[in-house]
Amino acid sequence: MAQKKMNFEESLARLEEIAAALENQATALEDSLSLYEEGVGLIKNCSKLLDEATARVTILGRNPETGKVEEQPFSDK
Numbered sequence: 001m002a003q004k005k006m007n008f009e010e011s012l013a014r015l016e017e018i019a020a021a022l023e024n025q026a027t028a029l030e031d032s033l034s035l036y037e038e039g040v041g042l043i044k045n046c047s048k049l050l051d052e053a054t055a056r057v058t059i060l061g062r063n064p065e066t067g068k069v070e071e072q073p074f075s076d077k
Contacts, residue, residue: 006042008053014038022036058072
């Protein structure tokens with residue numbers, strides 16, 4: 001059965017659940033490994049979604065040469 005594609009908020013909430021379960025020392029080793037693997041997949045999904053969101057963001061800024069307000073790409077560097 002195919003797993004539902006989660007949005008960022010759902011993925012983050014599930015990651016919090018996984019972290020809490022992994023902190024519980026009563027979780028069996030095999031269950032911990034499964035949770036860890038699921039968490040890695042969720043982190044990859046969150047990272048991909050954040051990259052996509054960053055690519056969509058533009059900033060309005062004043063061009064120092066012309067003085068006009070223009071769209072500029074977002075850069076986190």
